[in-house]
Amino acid sequence: MLHFDGAWRFDTPGPIAGGVVSGFEELIRKIVAQGDRQSLLEHFKRHFAGAAGAPYHSSSSASWAESDLRDLMRRVSDNAPLFIEAFYNACEELRARTPQIALPDVARRQHAGRSHNRD
Numbered sequence: 001m002l003h004f005d006g007a008w009r010f011d012t013p014g015p016i017a018g019g020v021v022s023g024f025e026e027l028i029r030k031i032v033a034q035g036d037r038q039s040l041l042e043h044f045k046r047h048f049a050g051a052a053g054a055p056y057h058s059s060s061s062a063s064w065a066e067s068d069l070r071d072l073m074r075r076v077s078d079n080a081p082l083f084i085e086a087f088y089n090a091c092e093e094l095r096a097r098t099p100q101i102a103l104p105d106v107a108r109r110q111h112a113g114r115s116h117n118r119d
Contacts, residue, residue: 004081012079021077024087025070027104031094034101041065044090048072051079051086 005013032040042058042065049056052075059065076083091103 008081016077016080016083038062038065045069047086047090048076051076051082
């Protein structure tokens with residue numbers, strides 16, 4: 001679990017940048033390509049629904065699951081810490097439950113961010 005000011009759950013310190021949401025969508029597409037697409041999309045949907053304070057409902061197909069996830073991600077993007085927490089928790093739970101799926105880890109993301117910023 002990530003640690004941040006608990007007040008941010010109720011009063012956002014700010015949104016996540018628009019381009020960042022697309023980057024997370026691409027990461028999720030790479031993750032779900034490694035297994036049952038709909039099941040993995042539903043996994044991420046549960047976490048983003050929780051962050052949005054919305055009820056979770058399963059989708060009837062993978063394409064609907066992807067669309068529903070995208071909507072939830074956009075909704076949560078108004079609160080950057082909750083957005084990041086939803087993605088992080090989804091990855092960590094998936095890592096523990098399904099170790100054969102390759103997932104980005106915190107060290108890799110930090111390293112990738114530093115090397116990207118030098119360019």
